[in-house]
Amino acid sequence: MLDIADELNRWLAEGREFAVATVVSVGGSAPRGPGAALAVDSGGTVIGSVSGGCVEGAVYELCTAALRDGETVRERFGYSDADAFAVGLTCGGVIDVLVTPVGADSVSREVFRAALSTAARGGTAALARVVRGPSGLLGRALLVHPDGSHEGGLGGHPDLDRTAVAEAGALLDAGRTGTVGLSEDGSHCPGGITLLVESSVPPPRMIVFGAVDFAAALVRAGKFLGHHVTVCDARPVFATPARFPEADEVVVDWPHRYLRSTPTDERTVLCVLTHDVRFDVPLLTEALRMPVAFVGAMGSRRTHEDRNRRLREAGLGDRELSRLRSPIGLDLGARTPEETALSIAAEIIATRRGGTGAPLTGGTTPIHRALSDTAA
Incomplete structure (x- = not known):
């Protein structure tokens, strides 16, 4: 919802x-x-x-x-x-x-109001609803906040709410949406119940390093995919809000220094478009040691080989280098900045969802992979 x-x-x-x-x-x-x-x-x-x-x-x-x-x-x-x-x-x-x-007289209307308001403004909370259980509890909801407090209730035994809050809080901490089964003892309901927990968390970050023409198109693609997009470049003449009006932030700083100081998490996407070893090597040395979702760098295959050599000299090993997506993007035959941005966005999706990037025509693998639990 x-x-x-x-x-x-x-x-x-x-x-x-x-x-x-x-x-x-x-x-x-x-x-x-x-x-x-x-x-x-x-x-x-x-x-x-x-x-x-x-x-x-x-x-x-x-x-x-x-x-x-x-x-x-x-x-x-x-x-x-x-x-x-x-x-x-x-x-x-x-x-x-x-x-x-x-x-107007819905039991959970005010809980839904609080949940929807929080999600609409990009806040953090988890909405837990009974989706299987006694008919009198079906659809009942409570909203769990990051500090463990909650609004509403499931209408059963007090232990049911406490258990639901704990389970929803665990999914919220992981930023996940999914179902949770509560046993008869834990829920105090014959046969137990099942909760659907929907986590509302801030949008994942995309940080685009390099204020180049390709970056403007990638910013638009990142926003389309639901990311909070930042553009970072050390050159103030290029890193301006006027050049990247759709970015959430435009930062003038050395890329590696900014990356050290800004919040990232396991959902963060890092796209390096700088094309300059002065920026690339120190930045990627930091990025490939961080628990982020995606690290990609633009450049030719020759540039990639030279970059890998320099990164090894900087102390990175096979495990870190295996995380680098370079040259960045899927092979779509892209030429224009917009086509290149599409190829990069496609690789980000494939990496996140476990896709192969191969055409679906003639394939035999499932089109829709495991959807029982999804990241928010």
Whole structure:
């Protein structure tokens, strides 16, 4: 649900009533993972998606029914071998969808309001909802903050809330969205319950080193992919907000010095476009020793070989050098800055999702890899 937080937060501010359908589990090949959502307001307006189009019509009907009768329901959709035109996922997967009405008197409306407001402004919190369990608890929600405090409740035994807060806090610390099963003893519910925990965390960082023409196109690609994008260059005449108006930050500093001082994490993407060993070598020496998601450097194959030699002389070994994506980008035959940015963005996605970068035509590997738990 938090993937459409901006729109839903606006709907709540306008006083709209709506029903939201959220993917709570996935089996096999499916285009969207847990947390993906579609919402329908009382006027029939639709936002979001749960399947990329396969079952949206049926989910729409479930949402309008939930608005009408006020009941939270869980529905499963899968491919029908008997009738290829039956409602289902033609990709062969199975998804479970929880449909929750959010009316003026909805028990969880204020929890949703707090969660959506936090996510819309880029804050940090985890929304935990009961997606399997007794009918009286289905859809109940609580919001967990980074300090361990929480809003709302699941409506069961006090230990249930304490356990849910602890489990949601663990997923929030990891920046992950996924499901958590609570046993009968832990949940005090016969048969136990399952929670869907959606983590809202600040967007991952992309730091582009080198204020060159290719960087402007990569900034746009990074923003399109949902990154907080910084451009860094030591040359003040090139590193200006006027040249990179879509960047969140433009920093004038020596790249390696800036990298040492700025926050990074395991989701951070570092793209080195400087083309100058004065910048490249000290920067990459720092970057390849950091636990970040992606380190790539632009340059020819000859430049790459010379750069590797210099990095070895700087003390890097095979393990660190194996993390370097150089020359950066997938082989798309790119020529223009925009095409090159697309090739770099494609490699970042492939690295994050475990893709091969090969054409899907004629392939045999799954198109949609494991989606049971996704990084936020």
